[in-house]
Ligand SMILES: Cc1ncc(C[n+]2csc(CCOP(=O)(O)OP(=O)(O)O)c2C)c(N)n1
């Protein structure tokens with residue numbers, strides 16, 4: 001048998017080249033070889049991939065340990081798949097079907113790709129930040145004895161340089177610093193190009209300052225070994241080189257050796273004469289592309305030197321499109337090589353036509369054993385982890401007692417009771433809030449379970465015996481992770497905590513609270529959490545104009561519409577405490593159910609008289625999205641359809657109108673989201689031959705054929721007005737369409753038409769149309 005004659009560095013360089021080829025070929029195949037039936041652009045990013053194949057080779061085939069997790073720059077997805085292809089964990093068919101139905105996804109996806117993807121990416125910035133929160137969750141789990149120290153890993157984000165403009169990265173940096181976050185490597189592919197052009201020069205000395213001031217180690221990999229040696233020998237040349245603006249540097253990389261020569265002759269002149277003499281054009285081009293992020297020795301050295309747990313930012317200088325004909329061109333972001341260029345590259349590698357997919361094709365007999373051995377030794381997780389489900393027993397959750405309650409207060413009491421009862425559910429719940437813990441009624445839970453911090457933080461007010469209802473000390477046993485006011489961070493924290501089962505083998509039941517209007521602030525991060533199938537409960541309170549005197553800027557209008565269009569998140573909006581208890585019980589189960597999802601509870605601070613229940617008949621309906629709070633007659637001409645905090649107005653109007661409108665019903669809607677889903681899926685099932693009416697169809701068909709609906713919610717009226725489309729019933733929609741303002745409830749409900757008078761008028765209109 002042949003003995004490996006190559007060093008690991010040489011093997012890594014071969015693998016770098018192979019990754020560059022395979023990622024480019026995967027994209028090329030999808031665009032130029034595979035049949036294109038509809039003429040749509042397929043796309044892919046050969047230049048962005050080529051920019052970081054060296055970094056990824058050094059990482060995946062050298063630096064990563066089996067427990068390490070990586071968020072890959074979205075448009076370098078094909079490199080990740082090429083790595084798994086070389087490791088034998090990705091199939092050729094999947095690569096051939098890149099961006100095709102069921103094939104490799106355009107950007108790494110945890111749920112859809114067949115290879116283990118630690119974090120989905122796509123919306124730049126979010127993949128970076130989630131690594132910080134995942135590291136925090138790892139600390140949380142080990143501190144709580146829910147994970148072995150030996151299973152700990154490092155969290156790596158591979159970042160585009162333009163990605164660093166995303167503000168959410170700095171929000172995470174700040175929050176991470178507060179929590180003394182560790183075991184992070186953020187590696188910037190510093191190719192100084194964005195999508196549109198080359199990036200601005202001015203920020204770059206700033207990034208290291210920003211990170212250093214947050215306690216990070218910053219490692220700049222500007223030069224490869226050869227370039228460094230050449231420039232160190234020639235200080236004037238070095239000084240000239242270091243002053244080149246991004247755009248000029250990129251242009252030179254594109255233009256190549258002769259351009260370097262004439263610029264240096266012109267601008268450095270005599271001191272560089274010997275240097276120019278000693279290097280022909282080809283050598284010049286090769287030398288100046290020897291940047292740190294393409295130099296395997298430098299990368300391996302830098303990774304080996306950062307083995308402690310200090311969070312580290314690597315700024316690895318690279319060239320976008322390194323090694324490809326459009327290297328450095330400002331327009332290369334979505335650039336694709338043409339078939340002639342690909343064929344030339346293939347020939348230059350010595351790969352025969354038709355053998356393009358062969359993983360180690362044309363690697364010589366001397367080098368091959370070393371490369372194969374290195375692939376064998378690569379310790380990254382080879383298999384997609386199976387999700388951990390079904391480990392949290394959720395007992396029945398009783399409704400808080402009290403004739404008058406708000407849903408927000410009821411939420412606080414429910415979690416308090418869970419905390420007091422103890423057991424696995426209480427232990428697995430982790431709560432978090434962006435500085436609104438107390439004002440969203442999580443305070444009592446925190447008093448019971450404490451704040452989480454790796455190192456203890458004393459409650460100075462308690463120590464000084466200053467009276468306060470709220471305990472505020474932190475230990476590594478605490479179960480509430482307090483965040484600063486950055487809602488993006490809340491959702492990223494929920495995403496990380498909601499993936500704990502998958503990432504670490506122990507499922508948590510994360511509950512996050514915020515004010516309903518500020519969901520909008522973190523919307524992309526919320527979508528990102530759902531996209532990855534993270535499981536959590538989001539409690540949004542207060543909501544609507546019902547917060548009265550605090551109104552105006554804090555009055556949410558459209559979140560129910562957002563929820564209606566958000567996959568992976570079910571919206572519940574209870575009016576009564578017993579509904580909320582039932583919803584929380586189910587929401588906690590859904591966290592732990594393979595077919596479950598996350599839940600958004602839209603709550604209110606309004607104290608509402610609770611209804612008397614004859615039995616539990618309401619419960620199933622409430623969990624499916626609606627139930628008759630007052631049953632209609634078969635001949636009924638109208639129904640009031642109400643949601644959440646305005647239920648007292650709906651009940652009062654029902655009392656008042658039922659004489660005039662015989663058989664008037666009152667439908668309590670607890671989830672427009674679930675009703676809509678049920679409706680559309682029943683429709684789709686009918687096309688498949690299954691005739692089963694949906695929940696909402698069954699409910700509305702209890703009314704007379706020509707009955708009309710008065711819908712009312714403290715939210716955009718479109719949240720409920722669509723119900724008219726289910727059976728073709730007419731609708732008079734009430735709700736909030738303008739910005740709110742301060743006032744008491746009677747005033748606000750009158751102005752915004754959420755009161756009994758508005759319901760009566762709307763009902764009259766419907767009846768009139770009937771007549
Ligand atoms: C939130 C978000 N906005 C815009 C985009 C579109 N987009 C994809 S890549 C990119 C530029 C990335 O440049 P850089 O981060 O430097 O990566 P490079 O390709 O240069 O490695 C943009 C604007 C996106 N994916 N996500």
Ligand SMILES: [Mg+2]
Pocket residue numbers: 160161162189190191192193194320
């Ligand atoms: Mg870039």
